[in-house]
Amino acid sequence: MNRQFSFYICLVLVVMLHSSLQAQEYITVRTKHNALVLEVTQTKEVNTIYFGKTLTNEADYSKVASQYHQGNDYTGIYNAIYTPSGSKNLLEPALEVTHSDGNTSVSLIYAGSKTTTISKGITQTEIDLKDPAYPFQVKLFIKAYFNDDIIEQWSEITHQEKGKVILQKYASANLYLRGNNDFWLRHYHGDWAKEMQPEEQKLSHGIKVLDAKLGTRANLFQPSVFMVSLGAPSTEDQGEVLFGGLEWSGNFRTDLEVDPLNNLRIISGINNEAAAYPLQKNEVFTTPKFWYTLSHSGKGTASRNIQDWARNYKILDGKGNRLTLLNNWEATYFDFNETKLKALIADSKKLGVDMFLLDDGWFGNTYPRNDDHAGLGDWQENKKKLPNGIGTLVQTASDNGVKFGIWLEPEMVNPKSDLYHKHPDWVIKQPHRAEHYFRNQLVLDLSNPKVQDFVYNIVDNLFTKNPDLAYIKWDCNAVIYNAYSGYLKDDEQSKLYTDYVKGLYSVLERIRKKYPKIPMMLCSGGGGRVDYGALQYFTEFWPSDNTDPLERVYLQWEYSYFYPSLAMAAHVTNWGKQSIKYKTDVAMMGKLGFDIVVNELSDKDLMFCQQALKNYNALKNTIWQGTQYRLQDPWDHEVASLMYVSAAKDKAVLFNYLVKDRYDNGSHLPIQLKGLDPSATYQVKEINVYPGTSTVITTTSYTGDFLMTIGLNPNVTTSHTSVVLELSKE
Numbered sequence: 001m002n003r004q005f006s007f008y009i010c011l012v013l014v015v016m017l018h019s020s021l022q023a024q025e026y027i028t029v030r031t032k033h034n035a036l037v038l039e040v041t042q043t044k045e046v047n048t049i050y051f052g053k054t055l056t057n058e059a060d061y062s063k064v065a066s067q068y069h070q071g072n073d074y075t076g077i078y079n080a081i082y083t084p085s086g087s088k089n090l091l092e093p094a095l096e097v098t099h100s101d102g103n104t105s106v107s108l109i110y111a112g113s114k115t116t117t118i119s120k121g122i123t124q125t126e127i128d129l130k131d132p133a134y135p136f137q138v139k140l141f142i143k144a145y146f147n148d149d150i151i152e153q154w155s156e157i158t159h160q161e162k163g164k165v166i167l168q169k170y171a172s173a174n175l176y177l178r179g180n181n182d183f184w185l186r187h188y189h190g191d192w193a194k195e196m197q198p199e200e201q202k203l204s205h206g207i208k209v210l211d212a213k214l215g216t217r218a219n220l221f222q223p224s225v226f227m228v229s230l231g232a233p234s235t236e237d238q239g240e241v242l243f244g245g246l247e248w249s250g251n252f253r254t255d256l257e258v259d260p261l262n263n264l265r266i267i268s269g270i271n272n273e274a275a276a277y278p279l280q281k282n283e284v285f286t287t288p289k290f291w292y293t294l295s296h297s298g299k300g301t302a303s304r305n306i307q308d309w310a311r312n313y314k315i316l317d318g319k320g321n322r323l324t325l326l327n328n329w330e331a332t333y334f335d336f337n338e339t340k341l342k343a344l345i346a347d348s349k350k351l352g353v354d355m356f357l358l359d360d361g362w363f364g365n366t367y368p369r370n371d372d373h374a375g376l377g378d379w380q381e382n383k384k385k386l387p388n389g390i391g392t393l394v395q396t397a398s399d400n401g402v403k404f405g406i407w408l409e410p411e412m413v414n415p416k417s418d419l420y421h422k423h424p425d426w427v428i429k430q431p432h433r434a435e436h437y438f439r440n441q442l443v444l445d446l447s448n449p450k451v452q453d454f455v456y457n458i459v460d461n462l463f464t465k466n467p468d469l470a471y472i473k474w475d476c477n478a479v480i481y482n483a484y485s486g487y488l489k490d491d492e493q494s495k496l497y498t499d500y501v502k503g504l505y506s507v508l509e510r511i512r513k514k515y516p517k518i519p520m521m522l523c524s525g526g527g528g529r530v531d532y533g534a535l536q537y538f539t540e541f542w543p544s545d546n547t548d549p550l551e552r553v554y555l556q557w558e559y560s561y562f563y564p565s566l567a568m569a570a571h572v573t574n575w576g577k578q579s580i581k582y583k584t585d586v587a588m589m590g591k592l593g594f595d596i597v598v599n600e601l602s603d604k605d606l607m608f609c610q611q612a613l614k615n616y617n618a619l620k621n622t623i624w625q626g627t628q629y630r631l632q633d634p635w636d637h638e639v640a641s642l643m644y645v646s647a648a649k650d651k652a653v654l655f656n657y658l659v660k661d662r663y664d665n666g667s668h669l670p671i672q673l674k675g676l677d678p679s680a681t682y683q684v685k686e687i688n689v690y691p692g693t694s695t696v697i698t699t700t701s702y703t704g705d706f707l708m709t710i711g712l713n714p715n716v717t718t719s720h721t722s723v724v725l726e727l728s729k730e
């Protein structure tokens with residue numbers, strides 16, 4: 001009896017010890033300034049117990065929750081790392097499925113985890129979760145870029161059920177930020193030529209959804225990038241702020257839910273609207289990555305983290321060169337021929353750019369591409385405009401010592417095209433409904449491998465015929481209407497939005513395998529598509545068709561929170577009434593290009609542009625690879641001001657633009673610079689001075705300390721609306 005009693009005591013003790021050990025199982029993901037701490041609970045659920053500044057004492061993370069008295073979590077999973085639906089969950093789920101037997105519940109129980117070092121400063125944590133009632137598993141990935149304070153999260157979903165499982169919602173990440181009561185969301189809305197319009201508001205209880213349902217050109221109304229400030233709206237240098245975005249070039253959805261305990265749940269992934277995804281036994285569904293960073297010193301730090309990370313890991317050739325260019329879109333639109341283009345190529349040389357870029361209108365014979373109603377899909381040179389083909393243009397460019405690039409919109413088709421008549425089944429459209437067009441065109445069905453081959457071959461054929469072709473501008477001007485695929489089975493139509501993007505990425509993957517370095521611009525009638533999913537294949541993007549330089553100051557300012565300057569194509573065009581100097585000064589803060597009629601420039605304008613290009617070439621490395629500091633924002637000031645500082649702090653460029661052109665406006669006060677070496681002396685010299693005018697800044701030397709403490713007045717006035725200054729360490 002005694003022995004039996006002590007056996008039971010022992011058993012109870014072992015069980016108690018085991019559960020207390022279980023309760024103490026933590027998974028910690030660290031970056032330079034932050035820790036994400038997950039707890040495996042006694043019931044084996046994985047919850048976020050901390051995401052914030054690293055604490056010095058590791059044991060303290062487990063004590064954080066006890067300091068918050070916010071009420072009851074009736075489920076124990078408000079803070080789940082991946083909230084499953086249909087079991088005990090009461091809030092927005094990250095995962096919703098219908099099992100093969102029709103059951104709609106999921107529960108996710110911890111089954112192990114491991115952390116590996118991928119490369120120096122990059123770790124990857126994998127967490128295995130299993131449904132105890134079904135052979136259904138989720139693997140969560142948390143990739144941490146230590147130095148950049150950036151985390152990427154995504155999941156892999158699979159099962160061994162008898163029939164297919166339908167994924168109704170399949171998010172990439174599920175974050176949990178503990179209550180400050182105030183969460184301030186800054187997000188963006190827009191339309192054609194009005195991209196990246198910011199809005200900032202305090203989140204109220206319930207769910208704010210950021211999403212896209214447009215299929216292609218997904219960011220037209222709203223991109224997936226956003227910021228959430230904790231406590232109060234953060235400024236450039238102050239405040240706790242999280243930046244995030246989805247690496248996906250299609251429909252996305254981000255739920256920002258202030259829960260009943262006043263904490264913020266963020267769930268981001270592919271939009272589940274009309275996108276239920278059937279998953280066969282043992283098939284693995286990998287969700288796209290959601291990236292995020294948390295800064296404790298305002299938006300500036302967050303954006304510098306992202307820019308570094310992007311150049312190092314996410315943008316194709318992020319540390320490499322970019323080409324300045326002359327584009328013919330606004331110079332000619334569709335109205336050109338070989339003679340005209342050859343003259344423009346010669347103009348590229350005269351201007352001093354690296355490349356001539358031939359835009360839309362060079363193809364189509366049965367249905368010539370003379371406007372945007374016809375020809376898309378027929379990628380043969382138009383014989384009337386280009387009787388000798390692209391080859392002769394590439395040759396002329398080479399004779400002039402410039403490179404040659406070309407525009408494509410390979411995912412699209414005009415109903416007035418040979419392609420449309422030959423392959424109606426390749427076109428996304430409902431069989432029983434009237435076609436509905438966006439810019440007179442329809443989208444090709446990239447879920448279909450034959451269409452993928454077709455798109456790949458457009459690019460491959462061009463390069464095979466013209467090996468010296470140096471650049472592609474890849475455009476995408478339509479959204480998906482009437483989503484229906486002639487390729488997918490009728491009961492799998494809801495895969496289309498997702499498989500379209502997968503198909504697109506697989507084509508781009510193939511292109512990159514064969515042409516790893518060719519620079520490509522990601523364009524979508526402006527900024528309708530940029531994200532870090534696409535940018536792994538592209539060297540730059542087109543932020544907007546709106547090139548009015550005043551608008552561009554604002555647009556490029558907002559984009560710069562999320563993308564570095566070397567990826568942001570910025571062209572001098574006829575948009576806007578400002579001087580060529582103002583236009584060029586604004587375009588120089590990004591990747592500089594021109595889209596003007598060079599031979600219509602006055603002698604002085606031409607001289608100015610030529611000199612500006614020389615200045616740009618001398619400074620481009622600092623602009624592209626340097627650290628960016630936003631000094632004075634255009635929203636609240638008369639003068640917007642920003643600067644780039646080289647890694648060695650020996651060079652810097654300061655751009656200043658008058659953005660409110662009213663009586664007596666200008667830079668009345670000095671602007672404090674940032675990021676310089678306080679003990680160094682810098683020579684400050686005005687560049688981009690218009691021929692025949694004198695400088696507004698006399699070349700003078702100042703210490704870094706002076707420039708950062710007192711500041712410098714760039715002398716911007718209504719008669720000197722932009723001033724560019726070069727700083728060189730003496």
Ligand code: DGJ
Pocket residue numbers: 329359360407475477523524525526542544545
């Ligand atoms: C939309 C792009 O944004 C423009 O730059 C230009 O390439 C046109 N498409 C051509 O159709």
